[in-house]
Amino acid sequence: MRLRTVRYYFCETIQSILRNSWLSVASVGVVAVSLMILGSSLLLVINASNMAANLESSVEMSLFLKDKSTSAQIKDLEDKLKAMPDVAQVEFVSKQRALEEMKKNFGDKKDILAGLEEKNPLPDAFRIKTRTVEQVAPLARQLEGLAQVDQVRYGQGVVEKMLAFSRWIRVAGLVTMVLLGVAAVFLIATTIRLSVFSRRKEIGIMKFIGATNWFVRFPFLLEGMFLGLAGSLLAVAAIYFGYFTLIGNIQVSLPFMQLVSDRDLIITLMERLLLLGLVIGAAGSMISMRKFLKA
Amino acid sequence: MIQLYNVTKIYPSGVKALTDVTLRVHKGEFVFLVGPSGAGKSTITKLIYREEFPTRGQVIFNGKNVIRMRQREVPYLRRAMGMVFQDFRLLPQKTVFENVAFAMEVVGSSGRDIKKTVPKVLNMVGLTKKADVFPGHLSGGEQQRVSVARAIVNNPVLIIADEPTGNLDPETSWDLMNLFLNINKRGTTVIMITHARDIVDAMKKRVVEMAGGQIVRDEKEGTYRYEA
Numbered sequence: 001m002r003l004r005t006v007r008y009y010f011c012e013t014i015q016s017i018l019r020n021s022w023l024s025v026a027s028v029g030v031v032a033v034s035l036m037i038l039g040s041s042l043l044l045v046i047n048a049s050n051m052a053a054n055l056e057s058s059v060e061m062s063l064f065l066k067d068k069s070t071s072a073q074i075k076d077l078e079d080k081l082k083a084m085p086d087v088a089q090v091e092f093v094s095k096q097r098a099l100e101e102m103k104k105n106f107g108d109k110k111d112i113l114a115g116l117e118e119k120n121p122l123p124d125a126f127r128i129k130t131r132t133v134e135q136v137a138p139l140a141r142q143l144e145g146l147a148q149v150d151q152v153r154y155g156q157g158v159v160e161k162m163l164a165f166s167r168w169i170r171v172a173g174l175v176t177m178v179l180l181g182v183a184a185v186f187l188i189a190t191t192i193r194l195s196v197f198s199r200r201k202e203i204g205i206m207k208f209i210g211a212t213n214w215f216v217r218f219p220f221l222l223e224g225m226f227l228g229l230a231g232s233l234l235a236v237a238a239i240y241f242g243y244f245t246l247i248g249n250i251q252v253s254l255p256f257m258q259l260v261s262d263r264d265l266i267i268t269l270m271e272r273l274l275l276l277g278l279v280i281g282a283a284g285s286m287i288s289m290r291k292f293l294k295a
Numbered sequence: 296m297i298q299l300y301n302v303t304k305i306y307p308s309g310v311k312a313l314t315d316v317t318l319r320v321h322k323g324e325f326v327f328l329v330g331p332s333g334a335g336k337s338t339i340t341k342l343i344y345r346e347e348f349p350t351r352g353q354v355i356f357n358g359k360n361v362i363r364m365r366q367r368e369v370p371y372l373r374r375a376m377g378m379v380f381q382d383f384r385l386l387p388q389k390t391v392f393e394n395v396a397f398a399m400e401v402v403g404s405s406g407r408d409i410k411k412t413v414p415k416v417l418n419m420v421g422l423t424k425k426a427d428v429f430p431g432h433l434s435g436g437e438q439q440r441v442s443v444a445r446a447i448v449n450n451p452v453l454i455i456a457d458e459p460t461g462n463l464d465p466e467t468s469w470d471l472m473n474l475f476l477n478i479n480k481r482g483t484t485v486i487m488i489t490h491a492r493d494i495v496d497a498m499k500k501r502v503v504e505m506a507g508g509q510i511v512r513d514e515k516e517g518t519y520r521y522e523a
C-alpha cells in the first residue's frame with residue numbers, strides 16, 4: 001500500500017470520527033460498558049472456577065474399617081490405597097485420634113464422652129482425597145467392595161451440587177459474554193452505518209470515479225476498529241484498577257477470601273479484551289457496509 | 296469501442312427513457328449527442344458506465360459485456376472512462392485540488408505524480424487560482440470545470456461529458472471545447488451531450504440526435520439543427 005493511500009485512510013478516519021463526534025463518543029461508551037461487563041463476568045468466572053477448584057481439593061471421603069482389622073491388614077490397605085491413581089492423599093486416623101478430635105469438637109461438654117476411652121466405639125479410618133471431585137463417587141463405590149472396609153462416607157449430594165454449580169456459573173458466564181459481544185458488534189454497526197449513511201453521496205461519487213470497494217470500505221473499517229479499541233482501552237483500564245483495588249480491600253477485610261491475583265493471567269485477559277474490542281469494531285463496520293457497496 | 300444493441304430502458308417509475316436504441320462509437324471518435332430535454336441522452340451514458348442497467352438489450356465496452364460484468368470489475372471499467380456529470384458530483388468536503396487529486400488517489404497514483412499532474416490539469420481548465428477553494432464556494436461554471444479536470448486527469452480512453460459547457464459563457468465554452476478537441480486528437484474517444492448549437496455547427500463532428508428515447512439522426516459531419 002502506498003504511503004499516500006495510507007495517509008488518505010487515516011485522514012478520512014479521523015475526519016469522520018470528528019464529524020460524528022457525539023456518535024463516536026456514544027459508541028466508544030457502549031463498547032466500553034459492554035467490555036467492562038464482559039471483563040467483570042470473566043473475572044467472576046475465573047474466581048468462581050478458582051474457588052470451586054479450592055473447594056474440590058478439600059473434598060475428602062472417610063473410609064471406616066471393620067473393627068477386627070489387624071495393624072498388618074491396615075498397613076496393607078494403606079499401601080494399596082496409595083498406589084491407586086485417583087487417590088491424591090491418604091491419612092490414617094486411628095480410633096484413639098478420632099476420639100480426641102471428637103472431644104475437641106465437643107469443647108467444655110466433653111464430659112459426655114467420659115468413660116469411652118475404655119471401650120472406644122469409634123472405628124479406625126482413612127481420610128482420602130481424590131485428584132478431582134468427579135472421582136469421588138466412583139472411587140467410593142470401588143472402595144466399598146474392599147475386604148477390611150466397613151463403610152465409605154463422603155458429602156454425598158453436596159459434592160454433586162457443587163459440581164453442578166460451578167458448571168452452571170461457567171455456562172452462564174459464557175452466555176453473558178456471547179450476548180454482550182453480539183450487542184457491542186451491532187452497536188458499532190449502527191454507528192458506522194450512520195457514518196456511512198451521512199456520507200452515502202460521497203461514497204457514490206467515489207465509486208463513479210472508479211474506487212474499489214476496499215478503497216471505500218477501508219476508512220470505515222479503521223473507524224470501527226478505532227472505536228472498538230478506544231472502548232476496550234477504557235474498559236481494560238477501569239477493570240484493571242478496579243480489580244486490583246478490590247483485591248487490596250478484600251485482603252484487609254475478608255482475608256479468608258482468596259481472589260485470583262496472578263498478574264500475568266489478568267494481563268492476558270486484558271490483552272484478549274483489547275483484541276476483542278478491535279474485532280468487534282471491525283465486525284461491526286463490515287456488517288454495516290455490506291449493503292451500501294452492492295451497487 | 297462502444298456498442299449498444301437494441302437497448303430499451305424503462306425506469307422503475309415506468310418512464311420509458313430509451314426504446315430499442317442501437318449505437319456504435321469507434322475508438323478516437325468525437326460524438327455530439329443532441330436532442331431535447333428528456334430525450335434519453337443522459338440515460339445512454341449511464342448505461343455505458345453502469346450507473347443504470349438496460350431493461351432489454353446489450354451494452355459492450357472494449358469488447359466486454361458491461362451488463363454481465365462482475366461487481367469487482369466495475370471500478371476498472373469506470374477508470375477507463377472520464378465522466379463529466381451533468382450534476383458535477385464533486386466532493387463537498389474537499390478543495391478543488393483535492394477533488395481532482397482524489398481521482399488519482401483512487402487509482403493508486405503516487406504523491407509525487409499527483410503534485411505534478413493536478414496543477415497542470417487545473418491550469419488547462421483555467422482554475423489555478425481556485426485550487427484551495429471548496430466546491431460550495433464556486434460558481435456553476437467553475438464547478439463544471441473542476442468536474443472536467445477530474446475527468447481528464449487520469450488520461451482515460453473515453454470521455455463522457457454531459458453538458459460540460461451548460462453553465463459557461465461563450466468564451467470559456469470555446470476554451471473547454473478546444474481542450475476536448477486536443478484530448479481527442481491524442482486518440483481519446485469523446486462523447487459529448489450538449490445544447491450549444493453554435494459549437495456543434497462549427498466543429499463538424501459526428502452528431503447523433505435523439506428524440507423521445509430513440510435515435511432520429513446520425514450524421515458524420517453533422518449540425519445541431521433540431522427545432523424544439
Ligand SMILES: Nc1ncnc2c1ncn2[C@@H]1O[C@H](COP(=O)(O)OP(=O)(O)OP(=O)(O)O)[C@@H](O)[C@H]1O
Nearest residue numbers: 306307308310312331332333334335336337338339
Ligand atoms: N432515475 C430516474 N428515474 C426515473 N425516471 C428517470 C430517471 N432518470 C431519468 N428519468 C426519465 O427518463 C427520461 C430521459 O431522461 P434523461 O436524463 O436521459 O434525459 P436527457 O436527454 O438527458 O435530458 P436533459 O437534456 O434534460 O438532461 C426523462 O423522462 C426522465 O424523466
Ligand SMILES: [Mg+2]
Nearest residue numbers: 336337381457
Ligand atoms: Mg441529461
